[in-house]
Amino acid sequence: MEFSWDFSAVLHNWPVLLEGVGVTAGLWAVAFPAAMLIGGLVALGALSKSRALGAVTRAYMELFRNIPVLIQLIWFFYAFPIITGWQLSPFVAALLALTLNASAYCSEIFRGGIASLPRGQWEGARAIGMQPLQVLRRVVLPQVLKRMLPAFTNRGIELAKNTSIASVIAVHELMYQGRALSAAFYRPLEILTAVAVVYFVLIYPGAYLASRIEKRLALRGH
Amino acid sequence: MNYQWDFSGVWAHRDMLLTGFVGTLKIAAVAIVLGVVFGALLAALRLSGKGWLAKPALWIIEFYRNTPPLVHFFWAFYALPVLIGVSLDPYAAAVIALSTQSGAFFAEVFRGGLVSIERGQWEAARAIGMASHQALRRVVLPQAMARMLPPFIERSFELIKTTALASTLAYSDLLYQAMQVNSITFRPLEVYTVIAAIFFLTLLVLSMLARLLEHRLAVSTRPVGG
Secondary structure (H helix, E strand, O other): OOOOOOOHHHHHOHHHHHHHHHHHHHHHHHHHHHHHHHHHHHHHHHHOOOHHHHHHHHHHHHHHHOOOHHHHHHHHHHHHHHHHOOOOOHHHHHHHHHHHHHHHHHHHHHHHHHHOOOHHHHHHHHHOOOOHHHHHHHHHHHHHHHHHHHHHHHHHHHHHHHHHHHHHHOOOOHHHHHHHHHHHHOOHHHHHHHHHHHHHHHHHHHHHHHHHHHHHHHHOOO | OOOOOOOHHHHHOHHHHHHHHHHHHHHHHHHHHHHHHHHHHHHHHHOOOOHHHHHHHHHHHHHHHOOOHHHHHHHHHHHHHHHHOOOOOHHHHHHHHHHHHHHHHHHHHHHHHHHOOOHHHHHHHHHOOOOHHHHHHHHHHHHHHHHHHHHHHHHHHHHHHHHHHHHHHOOOOHHHHHHHHHHHHOOHHHHHHHHHHHHHHHHHHHHHHHHHHHHHHHHHOOOOOO
16 A cells, blocks of 8 residues: 555644534534424423324424435425525524434434323322423423433434534535545545544544443433 | 425436435445444454454444444545545445444444343353354344344434435435436425435335334244243
8 A cells, every 4th residue: 555644634724624613513502402492392292182283293203203314404405495485594404404303303202201201200290289381390300301311412412423414505514624625635535534533523422421321320220 | 385386397207216216225225234244243343352353343333333424425435445546436435334334333233132131041051052153043142133123123224314325425326316306307395305205105114014023023032931
């Protein structure tokens, strides 16, 4: 192998990659809390006694989880404006697709977690006069949030990885910046390897944290 | 909302979408098979009990699991050829990216399934005179496989969805073909809605088949009296 590694293109242009990291982090930091919020609301719909609401929320979860996220992204960027008349900027389209996609997974985590609590907890709290939302906030969530923590951490990791597809519609996040650099300097091996390493450094701590939490919860018998 | 839906353009180019659908199925099938091979290899290294084999395997697994799939596609297509001195077509690059990344996930599924079988099963099989490969094949694997199946199927579904990324390398999968149809018909709403529906229905049918399979396997490996 006569190839010699030359990382000077990476070393001289690290601000370009850093800018990409900023956009990647921005996508994640907005999409993740928003996905949790929407996911929580969808889960409440799925758990409600209303059959219509149950069917609609089920369909929502199934749709967003069984279509590739890249197709959702392209749909929101190219197809959605035709129905609504709103041309979204690449960043907003990416945010919308990533958030809704992650929210479907989050709702399943909430739903499963809340359903894992024995019904007696609900009935007991109701019997002492609490309103349903009070039961949820004071009795149910405090008990199940811890159980859901590993699943949410994993979802956060999946979301961080998914942000990279925003590069396909020219959002200037890390993947896009890396490809632009690689095209400009003809050093795909060094630049794309550096991009992969940056992603790993950003994401691995989350995965490590998730496995630690999981082990601790397993030890406590949750 | 007064948009007039018009699927005639999509219908007129259905053969292009069919080509794409076949391309998606083909790459998914090949990547699952190669991913299982790679995953089994990584799992074997992880379980070898030798640090110099297990450690590198662990780092390969961690690296693939904690970097975006899209990076693997671009890396396989643009960077790997520089390293090996052979240029790869989109199909080969996409297969490499898909099977290595899913191999890393499969490895953890296999390892988890095997270590979940209690040691007593090994010991009992050995005690009645089985060689260790017999104990593995006849006692441990049949039980472990029933436990591996649900996460394995889940990972395979992820893989099928990830095949859509191959379109970024201009491999003729369903999404890439849809983009071509869109550039002819200028009907993005219809085209992309149709392929989203195709993916959805395909995964729906596959998940029904998977549930059947899981059910049958669960019945056939149920412990006596359990």
